[in-house]
Amino acid sequence: MKYLQISFYACVLFVTCLTAQNKQITLEEIWNGTFRTERMDVLHSMANGQQYSVFNFNRSTRSTSVDIYDYKTLEKVETLVDSREIDELDYFTNYTFSKDESKLILATNETSVYRHSVLGNYFVYNVDDKTLISIADEKIQEPTFSPDGTKVAYVYKNNIYIKELSTGVTTQVTTDGEKNKIINGITDWVYEEEFAFVRAFEWNTDGDKIAFIRFDETNVPEFSMDLYGESLYPTQQVFKYPKAGEANSLVSLHFYDLTTKGTKTVKVNKSYNDFYIPRIKWTNNANILSAHYLNRKQNELDLWFIDAEENSASLVLAETDKAYVDVTDNLTFLEDNSFIWTSEKDGYNHIYHYSNNGDLINQVTTGNWEVTAYYGYDEKSDRIFYQSVENGSINRDVYSVKLNGRSKKRLSQLEGTNHAEFSADFSFFINTFSNTKTPPVYTLNKATTGEIIKPIKDNKALLQQLSNYNLSEKEFSTISVNGNDLNMWMLKPSNFDANKSYPVLMFQYSGPGSQQVANQWLNANDFWYQHLAQQGYIIVCIDGRGTGFKGADFKKVTYGQLGKYEVEDQIAAAKQLAELSFVDKTRIGIWGWSYGGFMSSNCLFKGNDVFKMAIAVAPVTSWRFYDTVYTERYNGLPQENPEGYDDNSPINHVEKLRGDFLLVHGTADDNVHVQNTMRLVESLIQADKQFDWAIYPDKNHGIYGGNTRLHLYKKMTNFLNENLGDKIK
Structure with a gap:
């Protein structure tokens, strides 16, 4: 009820500002942040599902920290790491946990490469003994913990490396990386921009194998841009950019075995003349990798299961379309290695459940509307959580549904745009609601019913400010x-x-x-x-x-x-x-x-x-x-x-x-x-x-x-x- 009162207040206040005030909006106000909304800090749900971590910046001390909060109370439980307590770091700008949450990778000195990619200096922080280990002296890309947290894999100058944290020994996995020629484990420009991912390597569940994509850019035409800067002479940025109809990178998929220190090249029993590998993901079986293979026309998408030990591949699912097939990140493996998949094959984007060999078990959602986000599957309650436009194509609502497609529940309450961030165990979700009259309102909700537990943050101050303007x-x-x-x-x-x-x-x-x-x-x-x-x-x-x-x-x-x-x-x-x-x-x-x-x-x-x-x-x-x-x-x-x-x-x-x-x-x-x-x-x-x-x-x-x-x-x-x-x- 509190939340409904907040939204009602927001609407009343907005209507008031429409009719009562005459202040004019200036361009300077728009671009100096005057109308910026308060937002939730990026949070990470802890494995216990009852707490979450937040990256915080202290303006007075110019320091950064990772703090732990309780979902139910929204109160801070502890500070996990604070840059003021680390002599080697003045600050850090990002963090990732190991699977058991005993270690964090802290990022600093990050600089952008392209839209998603960055170079940076990275450190491993041990929560228990508060020690800090530098992963590499140089700026690297995409450092990633092994599942047991004992190793970190990363890319430096287009080659993959693995660092053993206990000994400090670093192993170079690939050696042929070269700028504008060969890339191992990091995507090329066009993959990063259009398939929206950078890290092209993945640890298996046992941490004894890494699958990675290799890009051979040799025949991709180069594009150059003059950078004028402030020096006497401009510089030039030269990079591989395949324009329509021109040569793409030649891609290949590989396995590196940490035990044998050997590398295998994946072969699938289908001839592809020109293709993409836009996604790779290990199944729950430590030896089975899933890989999307997409033909150049992008109207045929194949899902392969590849056995890393046998180096054999099975075609599990094939999607075709008269126009194109979209690539998503929604592939989810259940305990029995059956999987969740989203597809437009019935004319609208919906959720499907397939067996581990690719047989359709059932279509989970159906109707003349689109699933717009897939949030995940909770094994305990046997429910899938998703966002859709069932309430009109300009709106978004949060729903849950049983894996068999029954007992669907609408979890969001108000008409507009709702987006959910679920706790790791799907006990709670933080809902972000807004519409054209209400700036973002954040609430903590029960995942079972959608019931609001408590408000977290709203933007009443912004609405009060806007009441002075003639909108x-x-x-x-x-x-x-x-x-x-x-x-x-x-x-x-x-x-x-x-x-x-x-x-x-x-x-x-x-x-x-x-x-x-x-x-x-x-x-x-x-x-x-x-x-x-x-x-x-x-x-x-x-x-x-x-x-x-x-x-x-x-x-x-x-x-x-x-x-x-x-x-x-x-x-x-x-x-x-x-x-x-x-x-x-x-x-x-x-x-x-x-x-x-x-x-x-x-x-x-x-x-x-x-x-x-x-x-x-x-x-x-x-x-x-x-x-x-x-x-x-x-x-x-x-x-x-x-x-x-x-x-x-x-x-x-x-x-x-x-x-x-x-x-x-x-x-x-x-x-x-x-x-x-x-x-x-x-x-x-x-x-x-x-x-x-x-x-x-x-x-x-x-x-x-x-x-x-x-x-x-x-x-x-x-x-x-x-x-x-x-x-x-």
Whole structure:
């Protein structure tokens, strides 16, 4: 009941702020953290399921610690490790436990490599005797405890090493690692970016074998970026980047046996011409490894069980799709080595239970809705915990269900976005709830019923602060476009007058499986939209065909023609909006970032009869410039589908530009290369088209750091005011 009162208070307060106050949001406030929400520290559930650990930073002492808390009381039980008590470390920035929680790996001096990967100095801290051991003198990657906590495996300069903690002896497992040629145990750039993992080695349950993936990048083309810095001469970053249709790394799977110190190369009894290994995971059997093999077209996904002793492989499961098969992290092995799997094979993403030889036992969830997160399986209660959109595709709720698919329970209570973090024994979960009127509220809940045990943290202070501002409410609806009811939100000025005529700015991302129309708390862009609404703009966001959580057919209709149906939907929607009495049809603009920038460029060019202006930030301008894994998953190979690449790329439609166009990119974007913008600029110049553009030196795909983000949004706001809002009174 307390929680319901908090949410009711939040809603009342928000409504109050909609009607009572007139303070205007400034761009400086958006980007200096004024509207930042309080959030829960990243926590790790302890093995006993009754406690959790939290990484804490003490601002007054500039020290860090790992503290243990009790789930039921939420009180601190003890400090496990504090950097103030370690002479060798001023601070640490991350930590991981050994399986028995007697040791921790502490990270310091971490520096980013790409989106997910880091290099750092790492130490093993012993909880019992408070001793500290350096894992390596050099900066290394992905240090990982063996199951018994006596060893640590890691990667240094593309080779795998194992350190015996009791003796300090380090064994080098591989020797052929070389920059931009051979990588052992760490993924290459495109795997990291598109398959979203870095560590490509795994200990088995007995700790006597390591499985690892080897990447041979030798034939992958190199990409180079100039880094301007502050020195007299710029430097250059050179890395392997396979663009669509070009050579990928040759991947192979291997076993290293710690007893024999020998390495085996895995062979499966199926011929793959060109393939990926996007996931490996040991089963509960110490000799059996599971591995995903995915063909280059990504429409055939095979699950193999590989015997490390016999070096033999069995094909357990094969998924095929006319478009593509998504790779997930949901594979879970039960005690009998039967396993949980998620799949879209019935048209919606659902949970399945298979035997240890791949026979389907049952489909656990079913319906015309999507499972959006799989949280895990509790052997004791025989229940699976998951998140889904059963309560509408813009909402998220937490559920539990028996392994046989019966006795389903909704565990979350309020409409909006709910996300759960479960204790190790599935006794409790911390639920994070928000919607467009309520910033994140954290509660401790019983996993059996969802009952709220106690509130943990809310953002009443932020709501109180926002009550001083003149804010508008997001209005959710659907719009019928090209035979589909598309999710939409609209933000109107708080003093909206239906008898007046307003300029409209449309925002979208539109990438495959994405979602922007969601019932959740405001992000920084939402506060920018509030700023624009205060100036007299209407903001609209529409998730068109190709976006997610409405079934596989809706998502995959764009396969092979990226940018065709998505652009058609935005143009058609804009034309419908133009017919509204309160919309000035001569002043409709559109903007987006990354895939959204690709879209906004295309919409301005192809929809030149409806869009007056567009802003494109870090856009793909030709799919021929983007990486193999992402582009070929959704568009096929360019050698086999040249029209799908060229017909819908903005670079080939510049002659249609009639409106105002702002193009923005960072020069150190290792993801969507600034080459995209430079080639589009040259095409626009040769077509004698005028446009505006901005280049941010040494900034990556996110274009941030120091004053950068504020500068960017000032530029975009000024561009809007000059070209879309010039008639706002």
